[in-house]
Amino acid sequence: MPDRSTLRVGVCGPVGTGKSSLIALLCRELAGDLQLGVVTNDIYTDEDARFLRSAGVLAPERIRAVETGACPHTAIRDDITANLLAVEELEDDFAPLDVVLVESGGDNLTATFSPALVDVQVFLIDVAGGGDVARKGGPGIERADLLVVNKTDLAPYVGVDAALMVADAIAARDGRPVLALSRNDPESVARLVAWVRAQLSAHRAGSLVPADPGPMAPHTHADGTTHAHPDADDDHDAA
């Protein structure tokens, strides 16, 4: 168990699945009784950091943006140094922090956090991204500590069966938790918050062991080829 009281929570998942909104939601729900900090990894703009600051859920100085040099995978997986420095600075500047949330640069289905950077990680997909995403699998969908199927309230508008998508996710995860979330559904929000609080308790009790969801899974390219990457750092940078 890491020798610190702060729980480091990673939030990753494809672009537009609601990572910043989920973090804003958690800040809103937890800031009343927990000391929080946020590190964002925008790929090109500081939009996510600005969104969170403007959401007014946390003091602006508790939200730090880290630039990844067009290497969002690298920054959360193989050279996590820039993120670790930002997390440690937040922990030092606002000691004692209870939770630091680290938002990955929205990338694709294959990027997950190194357990050396975060103690526990949430992977997000959303119904608007397509009902078949959960079936496609990948390390985050299959083995992140929590899989959130977000924006379930939009399902009727995008022609997706949210219940089936959640069932697919449960089938892909071998018993690991899946949460169907809508920020308009207070009961689902309460379950998300309860999960984070349970992770914090487990971390402080020494029973939380950070786990790696695994390297990139075999995947398909637009040209129809399928292959696996033997090395975790052999990623597909956006730029």
Place this chain on the structure above:
Amino acid sequence: MSSDLLLMLLADARLPVAGHTQSGQLEAAVRDGLTAAEVPLLLRARLGTVARVEAGTAVVGLHHLRAGLPLGPVLDAWAARTPARAMRESSRTLARAHLRLAVRLWPDSSYVSLVRGLPGGCRPLALAAAAGAGGLAPDALARLVAYDDLQTVSSAALKLLPLDPADAAGWVHDALPAAEQVAAEVAALTVPEDIPAPAAPMLDLWAQAHATTTRRLFSA
């Protein structure tokens, strides 16, 4: 053991010191209109200015560590030669990244402890601590600083400008004699006042402009 291997380790882009977050002002320069064909000019400009300051600072820092002299005057000399606040802040962040690694590689090094204990320590001093702990000679340390500067800009160019990576490797290769010249110039320095003090106003302006933009891939 030859110190060549240590030099390779420290010069390797795979060293986990957040090197991938840096463009050496290239991103700001490209935003300001710099083209791929002009990148070699930027490399030369950096070698003649900021890289000389950094290499000189590292070498004098290494001498002060080995001779038991105070590091404060070396840090002050570097800061006085690095007028852009954004550059100083980037260097301090990178120093923390290097020291984070150095304390793991050389947990018992007094050099690493000394630089870690220096408030606002800069990257050249962190490299000096690693060189001292690992047994690098001053000229090798200076080459490391100059070489890393070339590779930082050239690898960032692969992200920012569409080009064949062999072209970027060619830029670095072609600039090696100039990097050697920088190393030769500073390798014997021992006194902070003798660290080269060139001006690079465009690099300073780009660094400052980059620090305030809301759209960027690289930290600096």
